[in-house]
Amino acid sequence: MATLPHFTGITKKFKKLITPRKIHWEKKHFKHISKNIFWFFFGVILGLFFFISFLYIAYEKTHTNRIYTGVFVDGVNFSGKDPQVVREYFHKKNTLIQHTTITLRAGNVTATISAQQIGFGYDENLLATQAMTVGRASDNALTDGSLIVQAYFNTINLQPAYHYSEQKLDKLLAPVKKQIDIQPVSPLFNFENGKVVAFRVGSDGKLLDEETLKDTILETFKNAALINKPQQLAMTMPVQIIHATSATDEANSLGIKELVAEGTSLFQGSPPERIFNISLAASRLNGVIIKPGEIFSFDQAVGDISTLSGYKQALVIDNGKTELGDGGGVCQVSTTMFRAALNAGVPIVERHQHAYRVGYYEQDSGPGIDAAIYSPTVDFKFKNDTGHALLIQTQLDLSEDRLTFALYGTKDDRQVSISTPVIVSQTPAPPPLYQDDPTLPVGQIKQVDYSAAGADVYFTRTVTKDGKVLDYDKFNSDYQPWQAIYMRGTQT
Secondary structure, rough: OOOOOOHHHHHHHHHHHHHHHHHHHHHHHHHHHHHHHHHHHHHHHHHHHHHHHHHHHHHHOOOOOOOOOOEEEEEEEOOOOOOHHHHHHHHHHHHHHHOOOEEEEOOEEEEEEOOOOOOEOOHHHHHHHHHOOOOOOOHHHHHHHHHHHHHHOOOEOOOOOOOOOOHHHHHHHHHHHHHHOOOOEEEEEEEEOOOEEEOOOOOOOEOOOHHHHHHHHHHHHHHHOOOOOEEEEEOOOOOOEEEEOOOOOOHHHHHHOOEEEEEEOOOOOOHHHHHHHHHHHHHHHEEEEEEOOOOOEEEHHHHHHHHOOOEEEEEEEEOOEEEEEEEEOOOHHHHHHHHHHHOOOOOEOOOOOOOOOHHHOOOOOOOOOOOOOOOOOOOOOEEOOOOOEEEEEEEEEEOOOOOEEEEEEEEOOOOEOOOOEEEEEEEEOOOEEEEEEEEOOOOOEEEEEEEOEEEEEEEEEEEEEEEEEEEEEEEEEEEEOOOEEEEEEEEO
8 A cells, every 4th residue: 555645744844843852951961960970979089088187087086195096116016006115125135135145256365345335225215206206107098098907907117226426336346446447567678788778678557447347237136136135246347358569579589588597596695795796797797698509608797706797705615715806705696596497497507506605695595505606617608499599587575675676578378396405414613713803902803704514415406398308407515514713812
């Protein structure tokens, strides 16, 4: 059936009227629903805010002057505690810490420091304040609130804080540093006319690493504080080595870089003239260089021994008698050099004993370790077989009446063993001898020679290197008995 044209036109006009109205209504309805939803959620959020604020205020009220729940200090729970509890807890620990000591060592230097001496301990006031300010430190409520929530659900552990007096620690370490610190010594080597006129072996210095030491001391006390009882601890002090400058090329070429051996003797009680002669002869050996393979001759090195060369007259042994002679006392010097050569382990080429035992040579030694000289017939000699030059350095201590010869060169690891002198037999001294002296007044007696028992003595020396014997010596001395001699005045 065909549609009527009139009816179709009416339908189209109706649709044009209905559609815009429907769309307008739908938009208006959506806006209304949206507003309702917005105000609903706004109300929920606002209500939640007020609820949380109420809880926050209520929680804060319950913790007035109290540490918030979940706040720990050094692993200890102080939830809900008064800050004074924190102070008292760490104050009690400090009373135990005070008696903890640390012994410091470096070489032969030792010192002891206690926690009490430097005022070391927990900073109880600071820890109490820190614990109390968790959740209260900021003007921002959200920040404080987040810390409170974090502490409540996950805990917050505050690290321990300590106090000490740096000034007191520095004062305690000052004398230790003074003992340890040594400035390096640069070598000195002045060589003129075949003789060393100025010599000094270089040596490294030492410096206490004070900052590292202080940090280590504090760290040690902190670790000790974890144990609730006093402790006695020890630690090695950090010391830095300060290297000296290298020796001169000339010294290096000669191999003179370290002490090889020393020899000493005492001459206590010697008269002034004898001491003068000892000093003069010893000074003439100072700086002498003995080349590798060279045989050292005492007589040649010292030179002329007479009043013409500056010596004074003092008692000497001459032809079986003790009498005044030029250079009396020089045998003290040869004896000392003999001892240095013995200790160096070098071969002894020529050595002579004295006619009788001389008391000076036994003041710091057993009998038999002496060497007589009488230029030009009686000499003392040794050979430098070290492979490097040897330098003689004289050390004269007039406050102790001690003479020392130091031999410098290069050590070759030889080992020297010297036995104690053995007295095989002894012979008593003869009775005193009195002789008339017309130059002395009647009744005056003057002693010019001293008694000494005779003795047959020996000692041995063994020189080894790498387990093998390089040299073995047996030094024999057959001392004659010696009588005291007195001059008796006959002058009228």
